[in-house]
Amino acid sequence: MRQQGLSSYKDAIFALASGAGRAAVAVVRLSGSGTGEAVRRLAGSLPAPRTASLKRLRHPDSGETLDRALVLWFPAPSSYTGEDCAELHLHGGPAVIAGVADALVAAGTRPAEPGEFTRRAFVHGKMDLTAAEGIADLIAAETAAQRRQALHQAEGALASLYEGWTRRLTGLLARQEAFIEFETEDLPSDLDAAVGRAAAALRAEMEAHLADGGRGERLREGLVAAILGAPNAGKSSLLNALVGRDAAIVSARAGTTRDVVEARLDLGGVPVTLADTAGLREASDEIEAEGVRRALLRAESADLRLLVFAADSPPDAETLALVAPGALVVANKTDLTPAPAAIGGVAPISVSVRTGAGLAALQEALAAVARDLARPEATAPITRGRHRAAVRDAAARLAELDGAGLPELRAECLRAASAALGRITGRVGVEAVLDAVFREFCIGK
Numbered sequence: 001m002r003q004q005g006l007s008s009y010k011d012a013i014f015a016l017a018s019g020a021g022r023a024a025v026a027v028v029r030l031s032g033s034g035t036g037e038a039v040r041r042l043a044g045s046l047p048a049p050r051t052a053s054l055k056r057l058r059h060p061d062s063g064e065t066l067d068r069a070l071v072l073w074f075p076a077p078s079s080y081t082g083e084d085c086a087e088l089h090l091h092g093g094p095a096v097i098a099g100v101a102d103a104l105v106a107a108g109t110r111p112a113e114p115g116e117f118t119r120r121a122f123v124h125g126k127m128d129l130t131a132a133e134g135i136a137d138l139i140a141a142e143t144a145a146q147r148r149q150a151l152h153q154a155e156g157a158l159a160s161l162y163e164g165w166t167r168r169l170t171g172l173l174a175r176q177e178a179f180i181e182f183e184t185e186d187l188p189s190d191l192d193a194a195v196g197r198a199a200a201a202l203r204a205e206m207e208a209h210l211a212d213g214g215r216g217e218r219l220r221e222g223l224v225a226a227i228l229g230a231p232n233a234g235k236s237s238l239l240n241a242l243v244g245r246d247a248a249i250v251s252a253r254a255g256t257t258r259d260v261v262e263a264r265l266d267l268g269g270v271p272v273t274l275a276d277t278a279g280l281r282e283a284s285d286e287i288e289a290e291g292v293r294r295a296l297l298r299a300e301s302a303d304l305r306l307l308v309f310a311a312d313s314p315p316d317a318e319t320l321a322l323v324a325p326g327a328l329v330v331a332n333k334t335d336l337t338p339a340p341a342a343i344g345g346v347a348p349i350s351v352s353v354r355t356g357a358g359l360a361a362l363q364e365a366l367a368a369v370a371r372d373l374a375r376p377e378a379t380a381p382i383t384r385g386r387h388r389a390a391v392r393d394a395a396a397r398l399a400e401l402d403g404a405g406l407p408e409l410r411a412e413c414l415r416a417a418s419a420a421l422g423r424i425t426g427r428v429g430v431e432a433v434l435d436a437v438f439r440e441f442c443i444g445k
Protein backbone atom coordinates (compact mmCIF):
# COMPACT_ATOMS: atom_id res chain seq x y z
CA MET A 1 0.00 0.00 0.00
CA ARG A 2 2.78 2.40 0.87
CA GLN A 3 4.13 2.17 -2.62
CA GLN A 4 0.87 3.45 -4.07
CA GLY A 5 0.90 6.86 -5.63
CA LEU A 6 4.67 7.18 -5.37
CA SER A 7 4.85 8.77 -8.80
CA SER A 8 2.96 11.78 -7.44
CA TYR A 9 5.74 12.24 -4.86
CA LYS A 10 8.52 12.68 -7.40
CA ASP A 11 8.47 16.47 -7.59
CA ALA A 12 10.61 18.50 -5.24
CA ILE A 13 8.89 20.61 -2.60
CA PHE A 14 10.15 23.33 -0.30
CA ALA A 15 8.83 25.18 2.73
CA LEU A 16 9.91 27.48 5.50
CA ALA A 17 10.38 25.02 8.36
CA SER A 18 11.01 27.65 11.03
CA GLY A 19 8.44 30.16 12.30
CA ALA A 20 7.24 33.10 10.24
CA GLY A 21 8.44 36.64 10.98
CA ARG A 22 11.85 38.19 11.47
CA ALA A 23 14.40 35.90 13.16
CA ALA A 24 18.15 35.32 13.35
CA VAL A 25 17.93 32.17 11.27
CA ALA A 26 15.24 30.83 8.94
CA VAL A 27 15.34 27.20 7.85
CA VAL A 28 14.01 26.29 4.41
CA ARG A 29 13.79 22.58 3.79
CA LEU A 30 13.46 20.71 0.51
CA SER A 31 12.48 17.17 -0.37
CA GLY A 32 12.06 15.17 -3.58
CA SER A 33 14.16 13.95 -6.43
CA GLY A 34 14.70 17.44 -7.87
CA THR A 35 16.26 18.68 -4.63
CA GLY A 36 19.91 18.11 -5.55
CA GLU A 37 19.50 19.90 -8.87
CA ALA A 38 17.73 22.87 -7.25
CA VAL A 39 20.45 23.25 -4.59
CA ARG A 40 23.13 23.04 -7.27
CA ARG A 41 21.44 25.79 -9.24
CA LEU A 42 21.27 28.13 -6.24
CA ALA A 43 24.51 27.24 -4.42
CA GLY A 44 26.71 26.26 -7.38
CA SER A 45 27.46 22.79 -6.00
CA LEU A 46 26.20 20.20 -3.55
CA PRO A 47 27.98 19.98 -0.19
CA ALA A 48 29.15 16.63 1.21
CA PRO A 49 26.22 14.64 2.69
CA ARG A 50 25.14 15.68 6.22
CA THR A 51 27.85 18.34 6.53
CA ALA A 52 27.02 22.00 7.01
CA SER A 53 28.82 24.21 4.51
CA LEU A 54 28.63 27.94 3.92
CA LYS A 55 27.46 28.80 0.40
CA ARG A 56 26.57 31.92 -1.55
CA LEU A 57 22.98 31.50 -2.83
CA ARG A 58 22.19 33.09 -6.19
CA HIS A 59 18.96 33.44 -8.15
CA PRO A 60 19.25 30.99 -11.06
CA ASP A 61 17.76 33.48 -13.56
CA SER A 62 19.34 36.82 -12.61
CA GLY A 63 22.48 35.55 -10.89
CA GLU A 64 21.86 38.02 -8.07
CA THR A 65 23.27 36.99 -4.67
CA LEU A 66 20.38 36.46 -2.22
CA ASP A 67 22.17 35.38 0.93
CA ARG A 68 25.13 33.50 2.34
CA ALA A 69 23.65 30.40 3.93
CA LEU A 70 24.50 27.13 5.61
CA VAL A 71 23.53 24.35 3.24
CA LEU A 72 22.90 20.76 4.33
CA TRP A 73 22.38 17.85 1.96
CA PHE A 74 20.69 14.58 3.01
CA PRO A 75 20.66 12.14 0.08
CA ALA A 76 17.93 9.45 0.04
CA PRO A 77 17.16 7.25 1.85
CA SER A 78 18.81 8.58 5.04
CA SER A 79 16.59 11.60 5.45
CA TYR A 80 13.38 12.60 7.24
CA THR A 81 11.19 11.82 4.22
CA GLY A 82 13.32 9.03 2.77
CA GLU A 83 13.81 11.18 -0.33
CA ASP A 84 16.68 13.49 -1.27
CA CYS A 85 16.40 16.36 1.22
CA ALA A 86 18.24 19.61 1.86
CA GLU A 87 18.15 22.45 4.35
CA LEU A 88 19.07 26.06 3.74
CA HIS A 89 19.81 28.01 6.93
CA LEU A 90 19.22 31.59 5.86
CA HIS A 91 19.37 34.94 7.59
CA GLY A 92 15.80 35.16 8.87
CA GLY A 93 14.49 38.30 7.18
CA PRO A 94 11.26 38.32 5.17
CA ALA A 95 12.97 39.62 1.99
CA VAL A 96 15.69 36.95 2.16
CA ILE A 97 13.07 34.22 2.58
CA ALA A 98 10.91 35.60 -0.25
CA GLY A 99 13.94 35.90 -2.58
CA VAL A 100 15.07 32.34 -1.90
CA ALA A 101 11.50 31.02 -2.33
CA ASP A 102 11.32 32.75 -5.70
CA ALA A 103 14.70 31.28 -6.69
CA LEU A 104 13.61 27.78 -5.64
CA VAL A 105 10.50 28.01 -7.84
CA ALA A 106 12.73 29.18 -10.70
CA ALA A 107 14.92 26.12 -10.03
CA GLY A 108 11.93 23.81 -10.55
CA THR A 109 10.61 23.14 -7.03
CA ARG A 110 7.21 24.07 -5.62
CA PRO A 111 5.88 25.19 -2.20
CA ALA A 112 4.83 22.26 0.01
CA GLU A 113 1.32 21.59 1.27
CA PRO A 114 0.74 21.38 5.04
CA GLY A 115 2.15 18.08 6.36
CA GLU A 116 3.58 17.11 2.98
CA PHE A 117 7.08 16.31 4.29
CA THR A 118 5.69 13.96 6.94
CA ARG A 119 3.24 12.47 4.45
CA ARG A 120 6.17 11.63 2.18
CA ALA A 121 8.00 10.10 5.17
CA PHE A 122 4.92 7.91 5.76
CA VAL A 123 4.67 6.96 2.08
CA HIS A 124 8.32 5.88 2.10
CA GLY A 125 7.79 3.70 5.17
CA LYS A 126 9.77 5.94 7.55
CA MET A 127 6.94 5.90 10.08
CA ASP A 128 3.38 4.65 10.51
CA LEU A 129 0.36 6.94 10.80
CA THR A 130 0.32 6.99 14.61
CA ALA A 131 3.95 8.13 14.68
CA ALA A 132 3.13 10.84 12.14
CA GLU A 133 0.27 11.97 14.38
CA GLY A 134 2.67 11.95 17.33
CA ILE A 135 4.89 14.39 15.45
CA ALA A 136 1.91 16.71 14.82
CA ASP A 137 1.08 16.51 18.54
CA LEU A 138 4.70 17.19 19.49
CA ILE A 139 4.65 20.41 17.49
CA ALA A 140 1.32 21.39 19.09
CA ALA A 141 2.31 20.38 22.65
CA GLU A 142 1.91 23.21 25.17
CA THR A 143 2.77 21.37 28.38
CA ALA A 144 5.39 18.87 29.52
CA ALA A 145 2.82 16.06 29.89
CA GLN A 146 1.53 16.66 26.36
CA ARG A 147 5.11 16.63 25.08
CA ARG A 148 5.83 13.30 26.78
CA GLN A 149 2.68 11.69 25.39
CA ALA A 150 3.38 13.00 21.88
CA LEU A 151 7.03 11.93 21.91
CA HIS A 152 6.05 8.47 23.10
CA GLN A 153 3.63 8.15 20.21
CA ALA A 154 6.09 9.64 17.70
CA GLU A 155 8.63 7.05 18.82
CA GLY A 156 6.18 4.26 18.00
CA ALA A 157 4.53 3.29 21.31
CA LEU A 158 1.07 2.98 19.75
CA ALA A 159 2.47 1.52 16.53
CA SER A 160 4.17 -1.33 18.38
CA LEU A 161 1.03 -2.05 20.43
CA TYR A 162 -1.15 -2.29 17.31
CA GLU A 163 1.48 -4.14 15.31
CA GLY A 164 1.82 -6.66 18.14
CA TRP A 165 -1.93 -7.28 18.04
CA THR A 166 -1.83 -7.56 14.25
CA ARG A 167 0.94 -10.17 14.44
CA ARG A 168 -1.16 -12.22 16.86
CA LEU A 169 -4.16 -11.97 14.54
CA THR A 170 -2.03 -13.09 11.61
CA GLY A 171 -0.89 -16.11 13.64
CA LEU A 172 -4.48 -16.98 14.53
CA LEU A 173 -5.54 -16.59 10.93
CA ALA A 174 -2.80 -18.99 9.82
CA ARG A 175 -4.03 -21.58 12.33
CA GLN A 176 -7.65 -21.04 11.33
CA GLU A 177 -6.77 -21.45 7.65
CA ALA A 178 -4.79 -24.59 8.36
CA PHE A 179 -7.88 -25.93 10.05
CA ILE A 180 -9.97 -25.13 6.96
CA GLU A 181 -7.47 -26.82 4.68
CA PHE A 182 -6.84 -29.99 6.67
CA GLU A 183 -10.25 -30.35 8.28
CA THR A 184 -10.60 -34.01 7.39
CA GLU A 185 -7.03 -34.93 8.30
CA ASP A 186 -5.56 -35.44 11.71
CA LEU A 187 -4.98 -31.93 13.07
CA PRO A 188 -5.78 -31.61 16.79
CA SER A 189 -9.56 -31.38 17.04
CA ASP A 190 -9.42 -28.61 19.61
CA LEU A 191 -7.51 -26.25 17.29
CA ASP A 192 -10.69 -24.34 16.52
CA ALA A 193 -11.39 -23.88 20.21
CA ALA A 194 -7.81 -22.75 20.85
CA VAL A 195 -8.15 -20.03 18.20
CA GLY A 196 -11.38 -18.93 19.86
CA ARG A 197 -9.69 -18.69 23.27
CA ALA A 198 -6.74 -16.70 21.92
CA ALA A 199 -9.08 -14.35 20.06
CA ALA A 200 -11.11 -13.81 23.24
CA ALA A 201 -7.93 -12.95 25.17
CA LEU A 202 -6.89 -10.46 22.50
CA ARG A 203 -10.35 -8.93 22.54
CA ALA A 204 -10.12 -8.51 26.32
CA GLU A 205 -6.86 -6.57 25.86
CA MET A 206 -8.53 -4.34 23.27
CA GLU A 207 -11.42 -3.69 25.59
CA ALA A 208 -9.05 -2.78 28.43
CA HIS A 209 -7.27 -0.39 26.06
CA LEU A 210 -10.63 1.20 25.17
CA ALA A 211 -11.72 1.54 28.81
CA ASP A 212 -9.26 4.35 29.50
CA GLY A 213 -11.78 7.07 30.28
CA GLY A 214 -10.58 9.06 27.27
CA ARG A 215 -7.35 10.03 29.06
CA GLY A 216 -5.08 10.30 26.05
CA GLU A 217 -7.58 12.36 24.09
CA ARG A 218 -8.14 14.60 27.10
CA LEU A 219 -4.44 15.25 27.52
CA ARG A 220 -3.96 15.86 23.81
CA GLU A 221 -6.87 18.26 23.51
CA GLY A 222 -6.70 19.77 27.00
CA LEU A 223 -9.44 19.92 29.60
CA VAL A 224 -12.14 22.53 30.00
CA ALA A 225 -12.96 23.76 33.51
CA ALA A 226 -16.03 25.98 33.87
CA ILE A 227 -16.26 28.52 36.70
CA LEU A 228 -19.87 28.90 37.82
CA GLY A 229 -21.77 30.62 40.58
CA ALA A 230 -23.97 33.54 41.59
CA PRO A 231 -23.24 37.08 40.38
CA ASN A 232 -20.46 38.85 42.30
CA ALA A 233 -19.15 35.63 43.87
CA GLY A 234 -15.74 36.60 42.50
CA LYS A 235 -15.63 34.20 39.53
CA SER A 236 -13.85 36.61 37.21
CA SER A 237 -11.50 37.65 40.01
CA LEU A 238 -10.66 33.99 40.54
CA LEU A 239 -10.02 33.38 36.83
CA ASN A 240 -7.64 36.34 36.74
CA ALA A 241 -5.83 35.16 39.88
CA LEU A 242 -5.41 31.62 38.54
CA VAL A 243 -4.06 32.68 35.15
CA GLY A 244 -2.05 35.59 36.51
CA ARG A 245 -3.44 38.31 34.23
CA ASP A 246 -6.55 40.44 33.80
CA ALA A 247 -8.32 38.17 31.33
CA ALA A 248 -11.85 39.06 32.51
CA ILE A 249 -13.47 42.31 33.65
CA VAL A 250 -14.05 42.53 37.40
CA SER A 251 -16.46 45.01 38.94
CA ALA A 252 -18.67 45.44 41.99
CA ARG A 253 -21.73 45.38 39.74
CA ALA A 254 -23.59 42.08 39.70
CA GLY A 255 -23.94 40.77 36.18
CA THR A 256 -20.58 42.04 34.83
CA THR A 257 -19.65 38.93 32.84
CA ARG A 258 -21.95 38.07 29.95
CA ASP A 259 -19.95 36.12 27.36
CA VAL A 260 -17.85 33.14 28.35
CA VAL A 261 -14.26 34.34 28.92
CA GLU A 262 -11.57 31.69 28.41
CA ALA A 263 -7.92 31.50 29.40
CA ARG A 264 -5.35 28.67 29.20
CA LEU A 265 -3.60 27.28 32.22
CA ASP A 266 -0.98 24.56 32.75
CA LEU A 267 -2.19 22.45 35.68
CA GLY A 268 0.40 19.84 36.64
CA GLY A 269 1.34 19.33 33.00
CA VAL A 270 -2.26 19.11 31.82
CA PRO A 271 -3.43 22.02 29.68
CA VAL A 272 -6.70 23.40 31.00
CA THR A 273 -8.98 26.01 29.47
CA LEU A 274 -10.60 27.91 32.33
CA ALA A 275 -13.97 29.31 31.31
CA ASP A 276 -15.38 32.20 33.36
CA THR A 277 -19.12 32.55 32.95
CA ALA A 278 -22.03 34.87 33.70
CA GLY A 279 -23.41 34.78 37.24
CA LEU A 280 -26.32 32.37 37.55
CA ARG A 281 -29.55 34.11 38.55
CA GLU A 282 -33.00 35.03 37.27
CA ALA A 283 -31.82 37.36 34.49
CA SER A 284 -33.02 40.95 34.41
CA ASP A 285 -32.68 41.42 30.65
CA GLU A 286 -32.28 39.37 27.49
CA ILE A 287 -28.52 39.90 27.23
CA GLU A 288 -27.99 38.59 30.73
CA ALA A 289 -30.39 35.70 30.02
CA GLU A 290 -28.26 34.78 27.02
CA GLY A 291 -25.15 34.95 29.25
CA VAL A 292 -26.73 32.53 31.73
CA ARG A 293 -27.73 30.20 28.88
CA ARG A 294 -24.13 30.20 27.61
CA ALA A 295 -22.82 29.57 31.13
CA LEU A 296 -24.98 26.49 31.54
CA LEU A 297 -24.09 25.25 28.07
CA ARG A 298 -20.35 25.58 28.80
CA ALA A 299 -20.84 23.84 32.16
CA GLU A 300 -22.52 20.93 30.44
CA SER A 301 -19.64 20.27 28.05
CA ALA A 302 -16.89 20.99 30.61
CA ASP A 303 -14.64 18.24 32.00
CA LEU A 304 -14.74 19.83 35.44
CA ARG A 305 -16.74 22.52 37.19
CA LEU A 306 -15.87 24.99 39.92
CA LEU A 307 -18.80 26.27 41.89
CA VAL A 308 -17.77 29.59 43.43
CA PHE A 309 -19.76 31.41 46.09
CA ALA A 310 -19.12 34.33 48.41
CA ALA A 311 -18.63 32.91 51.90
CA ASP A 312 -21.41 35.16 53.27
CA SER A 313 -23.98 33.94 50.71
CA PRO A 314 -23.77 30.19 50.18
CA PRO A 315 -25.61 28.79 47.15
CA ASP A 316 -29.17 27.58 47.47
CA ALA A 317 -29.97 23.89 46.99
CA GLU A 318 -31.13 24.50 43.43
CA THR A 319 -27.82 26.02 42.28
CA LEU A 320 -25.90 23.32 44.08
CA ALA A 321 -27.91 20.61 42.32
CA LEU A 322 -27.39 22.36 38.99
CA VAL A 323 -23.62 22.40 39.20
CA ALA A 324 -22.72 19.52 41.50
CA PRO A 325 -22.09 16.59 41.73
CA GLY A 326 -18.46 16.34 40.83
CA ALA A 327 -17.84 20.05 41.09
CA LEU A 328 -15.09 21.60 43.17
CA VAL A 329 -16.95 23.87 45.59
CA VAL A 330 -15.08 27.08 46.42
CA ALA A 331 -15.96 29.58 49.14
CA ASN A 332 -14.49 33.00 48.20
CA LYS A 333 -14.23 36.29 50.13
CA THR A 334 -13.19 34.50 53.30
CA ASP A 335 -11.39 37.71 54.26
CA LEU A 336 -14.91 39.02 55.09
CA THR A 337 -16.65 35.91 56.51
CA PRO A 338 -15.28 32.47 57.37
CA ALA A 339 -16.35 29.69 54.98
CA PRO A 340 -19.20 27.41 56.08
CA ALA A 341 -17.90 24.01 57.25
CA ALA A 342 -19.97 22.10 54.72
CA ILE A 343 -22.27 22.88 51.85
CA GLY A 344 -24.51 20.22 50.36
CA GLY A 345 -22.47 17.64 52.26
CA VAL A 346 -19.04 18.74 50.95
CA ALA A 347 -16.42 20.86 52.65
CA PRO A 348 -15.75 23.85 50.37
CA ILE A 349 -12.22 24.94 49.51
CA SER A 350 -11.82 28.21 51.34
CA VAL A 351 -10.12 31.08 49.47
CA SER A 352 -9.84 34.83 49.37
CA VAL A 353 -8.91 36.14 45.96
CA ARG A 354 -8.36 39.52 47.60
CA THR A 355 -5.66 38.31 50.04
CA GLY A 356 -4.54 35.25 48.06
CA ALA A 357 -5.32 32.92 50.97
CA GLY A 358 -6.12 29.36 49.90
CA LEU A 359 -5.32 29.91 46.22
CA ALA A 360 -2.32 27.56 46.22
CA ALA A 361 -4.45 24.82 47.81
CA LEU A 362 -7.19 25.39 45.21
CA GLN A 363 -4.64 25.21 42.42
CA GLU A 364 -3.34 21.91 43.82
CA ALA A 365 -6.88 20.49 44.12
CA LEU A 366 -7.56 21.50 40.52
CA ALA A 367 -4.30 19.95 39.32
CA ALA A 368 -5.16 16.71 41.14
CA VAL A 369 -8.53 16.50 39.38
CA ALA A 370 -6.93 17.37 36.01
CA ARG A 371 -4.22 14.72 36.47
CA ASP A 372 -6.84 12.15 37.43
CA LEU A 373 -8.87 12.88 34.29
CA ALA A 374 -5.93 13.01 31.89
CA ARG A 375 -3.53 10.54 33.61
CA PRO A 376 -0.39 12.00 32.04
CA GLU A 377 1.62 8.93 33.12
CA ALA A 378 -0.56 6.43 31.17
CA THR A 379 1.50 4.53 28.61
CA ALA A 380 0.40 4.47 24.97
CA PRO A 381 -3.16 5.69 25.47
CA ILE A 382 -5.60 6.24 22.62
CA THR A 383 -5.14 9.85 21.54
CA ARG A 384 -7.69 10.19 18.75
CA GLY A 385 -11.27 9.29 17.97
CA ARG A 386 -10.19 7.49 14.83
CA HIS A 387 -8.02 5.09 16.87
CA ARG A 388 -10.89 4.45 19.23
CA ALA A 389 -13.36 3.73 16.42
CA ALA A 390 -10.97 1.28 14.76
CA VAL A 391 -10.05 -0.60 17.96
CA ARG A 392 -13.76 -0.82 18.79
CA ASP A 393 -14.37 -2.23 15.30
CA ALA A 394 -11.56 -4.79 15.69
CA ALA A 395 -12.96 -5.91 19.08
CA ALA A 396 -16.46 -6.20 17.59
CA ARG A 397 -15.13 -8.39 14.77
CA LEU A 398 -13.49 -10.68 17.31
CA ALA A 399 -16.74 -10.78 19.28
CA GLU A 400 -18.46 -12.17 16.17
CA LEU A 401 -15.97 -15.04 16.02
CA ASP A 402 -17.77 -17.27 18.53
CA GLY A 403 -21.10 -17.01 16.74
CA ALA A 404 -19.51 -17.70 13.37
CA GLY A 405 -19.94 -21.46 12.99
CA LEU A 406 -18.12 -22.07 9.73
CA PRO A 407 -14.33 -21.98 9.85
CA GLU A 408 -14.34 -19.77 6.75
CA LEU A 409 -16.50 -17.21 8.55
CA ARG A 410 -14.23 -17.32 11.58
CA ALA A 411 -11.26 -16.62 9.34
CA GLU A 412 -13.16 -13.69 7.87
CA CYS A 413 -13.69 -12.21 11.37
CA LEU A 414 -9.96 -12.42 12.06
CA ARG A 415 -9.17 -10.80 8.72
CA ALA A 416 -11.64 -7.97 9.36
CA ALA A 417 -10.20 -7.33 12.84
CA SER A 418 -6.71 -7.13 11.37
CA ALA A 419 -7.89 -4.70 8.68
CA ALA A 420 -9.44 -2.46 11.33
CA LEU A 421 -6.10 -2.24 13.15
CA GLY A 422 -4.36 -1.64 9.83
CA ARG A 423 -6.43 1.50 9.34
CA ILE A 424 -4.94 3.00 12.52
CA THR A 425 -1.34 2.48 11.48
CA GLY A 426 -1.98 3.17 7.79
CA ARG A 427 -1.01 -0.35 6.71
CA VAL A 428 -4.53 -0.57 5.31
CA GLY A 429 -5.18 2.86 3.95
CA VAL A 430 -7.61 5.00 2.16
CA GLU A 431 -6.57 8.35 0.76
CA ALA A 432 -9.32 10.10 2.75
CA VAL A 433 -7.80 8.96 6.06
CA LEU A 434 -4.38 10.21 4.99
CA ASP A 435 -5.83 13.56 3.94
CA ALA A 436 -7.55 13.94 7.32
CA VAL A 437 -4.40 13.02 9.26
CA PHE A 438 -1.97 15.23 7.39
CA ARG A 439 -4.30 18.21 7.23
CA GLU A 440 -3.59 18.75 10.95
CA PHE A 441 0.02 19.58 10.22
CA CYS A 442 1.58 22.97 9.65
CA ILE A 443 3.36 23.84 6.43
CA GLY A 444 7.01 22.83 6.55
CA LYS A 445 6.48 19.63 8.54
Ligand SMILES: Nc1nc2c(ncn2[C@@H]2O[C@H](COP(=O)(O)OP(=O)(O)OP(=O)(O)O)[C@@H](O)[C@H]2O)c(=O)[nH]1
Nearest residue numbers: 231232233234235236237251255256257279353354
Ligand atom coordinates in the same frame (compact mmCIF):
# COMPACT_ATOMS: atom_id res chain seq x y z
N1 LIG B 1 -13.58 41.20 49.88
C1 LIG B 1 -13.39 40.50 48.77
N2 LIG B 1 -13.90 40.94 47.59
C2 LIG B 1 -13.70 40.22 46.49
C3 LIG B 1 -12.96 39.02 46.53
N3 LIG B 1 -12.95 38.51 45.27
C4 LIG B 1 -13.63 39.37 44.49
N4 LIG B 1 -14.08 40.41 45.22
C5 LIG B 1 -14.87 41.55 44.74
O1 LIG B 1 -16.17 41.10 44.41
C6 LIG B 1 -16.70 41.89 43.35
C7 LIG B 1 -17.18 41.00 42.21
O2 LIG B 1 -16.07 40.34 41.63
P1 LIG B 1 -16.15 39.66 40.19
O3 LIG B 1 -14.91 38.93 40.01
O4 LIG B 1 -16.54 40.68 39.20
O5 LIG B 1 -17.35 38.68 40.44
P2 LIG B 1 -18.09 37.75 39.39
O6 LIG B 1 -18.51 36.54 40.12
O7 LIG B 1 -17.26 37.55 38.20
O8 LIG B 1 -19.36 38.64 39.04
P3 LIG B 1 -20.31 38.55 37.72
O9 LIG B 1 -19.47 38.50 36.53
O10 LIG B 1 -21.06 39.84 37.83
O11 LIG B 1 -21.18 37.37 37.91
C8 LIG B 1 -15.59 42.82 42.90
O12 LIG B 1 -15.79 44.06 43.49
C9 LIG B 1 -14.34 42.16 43.46
O13 LIG B 1 -13.30 43.08 43.73
C10 LIG B 1 -12.42 38.57 47.78
O14 LIG B 1 -11.77 37.55 47.92
N5 LIG B 1 -12.68 39.35 48.86
Ligand SMILES: [K+]
Nearest residue numbers: 232251253256
Ligand atom coordinates in the same frame (compact mmCIF):
# COMPACT_ATOMS: atom_id res chain seq x y z
K1 LIG C 1 -19.26 41.48 39.16
Ligand SMILES: [Mg+2]
Nearest residue numbers: 235236256257
Ligand atom coordinates in the same frame (compact mmCIF):
# COMPACT_ATOMS: atom_id res chain seq x y z
MG1 LIG D 1 -17.58 37.93 36.24
